[in-house]
Amino acid sequence: MSDTPFRIGLLGHGTVGRAVAELLPARAEAIAAITGLRPEITGVLTTRSGDFDEVVGGADLIVEVMGGLDPARQYVLAAIRAGKHVVTANKQLLSQHGDELWREAREHGVQLRFEAAVAGVVPVIRVLQETLAGAHVERISGIVNGTTNFILSQMAATGASYADALAEAQELGYAETDPTDDVTGRDAAAKMAILARLAFDTPVHIDQVSCEGIEAITPEDLQYAHDLDLGLKLIGTAERVPAGIAVSVHPAFLYSGHPLASVSGPFNAVTIESADITEITLSGPGAGGPQTASAILGDIVSAMIPPASTPEPRESLEVVADIESSFYLHLEVADRPGVLAQVAQLLGLQGASVRSVVQKGLGDNARLVMVVHPLLESRFYAAVELIAGLDFVRSKPRAIRVIEEEYQ
Amino acid sequence: MSDTPFRIGLLGHGTVGRAVAELLPARAEAIAAITGLRPEITGVLTTRSGDFDEVVGGADLIVEVMGGLDPARQYVLAAIRAGKHVVTANKQLLSQHGDELWREAREHGVQLRFEAAVAGVVPVIRVLQETLAGAHVERISGIVNGTTNFILSQMAATGASYADALAEAQELGYAETDPTDDVTGRDAAAKMAILARLAFDTPVHIDQVSCEGIEAITPEDLQYAHDLDLGLKLIGTAERVPAGIAVSVHPAFLYSGHPLASVSGPFNAVTIESADITEITLSGPGAGGPQTASAILGDIVSAMIPPASTPEPRESLEVVADIESSFYLHLEVADRPGVLAQVAQLLGLQGASVRSVVQKGLGDNARLVMVVHPLLESRFYAAVELIAGLDFVRSKPRAIRVIEEEYQ
Numbered sequence: 105m106s107d108t109p110f111r112i113g114l115l116g117h118g119t120v121g122r123a124v125a126e127l128l129p130a131r132a133e134a135i136a137a138i139t140g141l142r143p144e145i146t147g148v149l150t151t152r153s154g155d156f157d158e159v160v161g162g163a164d165l166i167v168e169v170m171g172g173l174d175p176a177r178q179y180v181l182a183a184i185r186a187g188k189h190v191v192t193a194n195k196q197l198l199s200q201h202g203d204e205l206w207r208e209a210r211e212h213g214v215q216l217r218f219e220a221a222v223a224g225v226v227p228v229i230r231v232l233q234e235t236l237a238g239a240h241v242e243r244i245s246g247i248v249n250g251t252t253n254f255i256l257s258q259m260a261a262t263g264a265s266y267a268d269a270l271a272e273a274q275e276l277g278y279a280e281t282d283p284t285d286d287v288t289g290r291d292a293a294a295k296m297a298i299l300a301r302l303a304f305d306t307p308v309h310i311d312q313v314s315c316e317g318i319e320a321i322t323p324e325d326l327q328y329a330h331d332l333d334l335g336l337k338l339i340g341t342a343e344r345v346p347a348g349i350a351v352s353v354h355p356a357f358l359y360s361g362h363p364l365a366s367v368s369g370p371f372n373a374v375t376i377e378s379a380d381i382t383e384i385t386l387s388g389p390g391a392g393g394p395q396t397a398s399a400i401l402g403d404i405v406s407a408m409i410p411p412a413s414t415p416e417p418r419e420s421l422e423v424v425a426d427i428e429s430s431f432y433l434h435l436e437v438a439d440r441p442g443v444l445a446q447v448a449q450l451l452g453l454q455g456a457s458v459r460s461v462v463q464k465g466l467g468d469n470a471r472l473v474m475v476v477h478p479l480l481e482s483r484f485y486a487a488v489e490l491i492a493g494l495d496f497v498r499s500k501p502r503a504i505r506v507i508e509e510e511y512q
Numbered sequence: 513m514s515d516t517p518f519r520i521g522l523l524g525h526g527t528v529g530r531a532v533a534e535l536l537p538a539r540a541e542a543i544a545a546i547t548g549l550r551p552e553i554t555g556v557l558t559t560r561s562g563d564f565d566e567v568v569g570g571a572d573l574i575v576e577v578m579g580g581l582d583p584a585r586q587y588v589l590a591a592i593r594a595g596k597h598v599v600t601a602n603k604q605l606l607s608q609h610g611d612e613l614w615r616e617a618r619e620h621g622v623q624l625r626f627e628a629a630v631a632g633v634v635p636v637i638r639v640l641q642e643t644l645a646g647a648h649v650e651r652i653s654g655i656v657n658g659t660t661n662f663i664l665s666q667m668a669a670t671g672a673s674y675a676d677a678l679a680e681a682q683e684l685g686y687a688e689t690d691p692t693d694d695v696t697g698r699d700a701a702a703k704m705a706i707l708a709r710l711a712f713d714t715p716v717h718i719d720q721v722s723c724e725g726i727e728a729i730t731p732e733d734l735q736y737a738h739d740l741d742l743g744l745k746l747i748g749t750a751e752r753v754p755a756g757i758a759v760s761v762h763p764a765f766l767y768s769g770h771p772l773a774s775v776s777g778p779f780n781a782v783t784i785e786s787a788d789i790t791e792i793t794l795s796g797p798g799a800g801g802p803q804t805a806s807a808i809l810g811d812i813v814s815a816m817i818p819p820a821s822t823p824e825p826r827e828s829l830e831v832v833a834d835i836e837s838s839f840y841l842h843l844e845v846a847d848r849p850g851v852l853a854q855v856a857q858l859l860g861l862q863g864a865s866v867r868s869v870v871q872k873g874l875g876d877n878a879r880l881v882m883v884v885h886p887l888l889e890s891r892f893y894a895a896v897e898l899i900a901g902l903d904f905v906r907s908k909p910r911a912i913r914v915i916e917e918e919y920q
Contacts, residue, residue, distance in 0.1 A: 134645075219643065231639075237810055238542040305542075392790070402647075
């Protein structure tokens with residue numbers, strides 16, 4: 105067994121940092137058998153102790169798990185420029201400064217690995233970079249935020265309100281005290297930006313991702329989802345469209361046969377589609393100290409063996425916002441003749457055709473829930489605005505995207 | 513763009529070989545951008561044309577997609593000894609001679625890659641070798657044969673008999689004219705041997721895999737599965753047990769929440785469990801020319817960049833056959849008092865406790881279907897043998913493993 109050390113400097117000592125520091129010694133022997141080098145942590149920088157220059161100077165590889173942009177960006181850049189490999193779990197950093205960092209890594213001949221930045225130990229980064237290297241990816245759909253998936257799963261299972269399900273997620277440690285980044289979809293948007301960058305080989309910044317959170321979802325939405333054999337998830341999508349690519353995060357209904365429909369609780373899952381491969385789905389825990397640390401360990405092992413770099417962008421595709429989608433539309437209307445006809449006519453003028461309708465009486469009023477076939481989002485919302493102005497419409501119409509079942 | 517060529521020799525020109533020959537030129541530019549080398553096919557050996565020595569001599573890497581043991585083994589060995597990387601889709605070869613080939617590859621400093629040998633483009637080999645390098649895997653469960661999964665899915669969906677569903681699979685090209693290897697579980701057993709070798713770092717030969725096929729499954733089994741909210745799948749399992757590891761292929765019921773329960777049709781899926789990672793599930797098409805060719809392309813790209821070798825086995829664990837399992841037991845009995853009590857007593861003597869029971873009258877007879885909690889298979893079968901001898905039992909008892917829902 106080799107005793108040549110491979111020195112690892114750790115930046116950050118929160119949940120994930122501590123898990124890395126625990127897991128690495130336990131796996132050092134197995135890793136030495138694979139790589140011929142014995143990994144060991146030679147320096148740790150926390151908010152209270154350690155010196156960055158010393159940690160970097162004494163390391164062959166830096167693990168960045170401090171999070172945030174500052175000073176993480178400066179530290180990662182400095183490590184790369186000092187010729188050190190870097191493994192990071194920092195999705196915000198990569199979704200805002202990824203191409204700068206990847207370029208620096210290429211120029212300095214070091215590896216920058218980041219499996220843990222998206223969907224924890226679910227190996228979507230590696231699969232995109234290696235298994236599908238050179239493949240022509242058409243679309244990526246993902247449940248890439250465990251907090252919101254847990255909340256939606258609880259609402260579906262128990263009929264709880266959004267606020268109650270969020271409170272439960274916080275109690276169980278699935279949501280932070282300030283859940284804004286998660287529930288607004290911004291965390292998922294960062295991850296989708298990174299996936300889109302890799303899949304489509306074009307720079308994508310988080311601000312180019314259209315984003316809608318789950319704060320407005322009601323227990324009723326989930327009840328209807330159930331009645332219609334649909335699941336409601338916060339879905340990130342990155343796909344090719346005629347004018348370029350589209351990247352978004354939205355609540356969306358899934359038919360029960362969709363590979364993401366059965367992903368519940370704090371789990372993450374990503375489906376990658378391409379003509380050549382049909383589709384691959386990867387799922388597993390999206391967070392957690394040991395899980396994330398395992399992803400980081402896999403990256404460390406790969407860095408100890410050989411370089412697999414993120415190549416320079418070869419394309420400069422447009423990032424498109426307005427794409428086709430199927431929709432669920434929920435209206436509270438006066439219960440009188442001709443209502444459905446008028447709604448359907450306004451939809452039809454925008455090219456929206458109705459796929460299915462459910463109507464329920466509520467005293468003088470009625471609830472009209474329908475799913476329309478795919479059309480441009482802008483056209484659908486134009487119809488909804490006109491419908492909202494009709495005198496028999498009693499409350500603000502509710503619209504949610506529906507992902508059609510296109511899988512075998 | 514680099515014009516330095518990377519020369520690929522192709523052994524075999526069936527469905528997969530032709531798909532590789534088609535896909536590679538279409539992806540050559542993307543691959544050149546990643547690797548700095550332009551891949552091209554410089555030689556092809558078919559059953560009718562080509563010379564092995566010429567194909568190997570003129571290549572940097574050999575793709576072996578001829579199948580079978582002979583002459584595939586000699587060819588792969590010769591290529592390795594000539595210092596060429598090898599990418600193979602040959603599960604029978606690896607499950608019988610893998611350790612010889614991996615050793616030769618290590619000794620000659622070349623890569624031997626085989627993603628396409630298990631579950632097609634589903635990246636389970638790469639995830640085990642790279643993402644989970646150094647992880648302590650506890651169990652792998654897989655649907656790794658698309659033919660049998662298609663047949664069982666059809667039987668469940670339509671109530672068709674095994675024979676009719678097989679005939680349909682043959683018509684649609686999901687089953688071969690001679691389906692023996694698939695329906696007996698031997699194809700799945702080869703794949704599980706390879707996965708177990710990687711996961712547990714111990715040599716595993718296909719003959720050490722206990723194996724049961726799907727030929728005896730009836731539409732009634734699937735009807736009950738449906739009534740009990742279970743799915744019936746051909747499941748491969750490789751797991752640590754106190755005395756070593758156990759590797760098996762069996763028809764098994766899955767509770768609907770199991771990550772493999774929703775995998776239907778010709779798809780494959782593999783769930784990997786470990787304390788650190790909880791579980792990861794990977795799914796996608798398990799066969800098909802372009803899909804398999806995509807997996808091979810991913811391996812070629814990796815071989816063009818850097819070595820990731822399969823290390824020498826570090827353990828010599830026992831391969832254990834008798835392990836604990838939960839079971840479904842189906843009895844046709846005379847409809848008279850005391851029958852259930854006697855059955856339960858015989859089960860109890862072997863330590864089997866009943867989890868759920870369904871009884872249906874059939875004139876003078878009754879059908880008794882139950883699920884028992886996990887116990888050693890040998891003890892369960894001992895109880896079944898005694899039950900079969902009871903005077904009120906009208907036909908041979910039917911027993912099928914049940915995989916418990918252990919996931920969140």
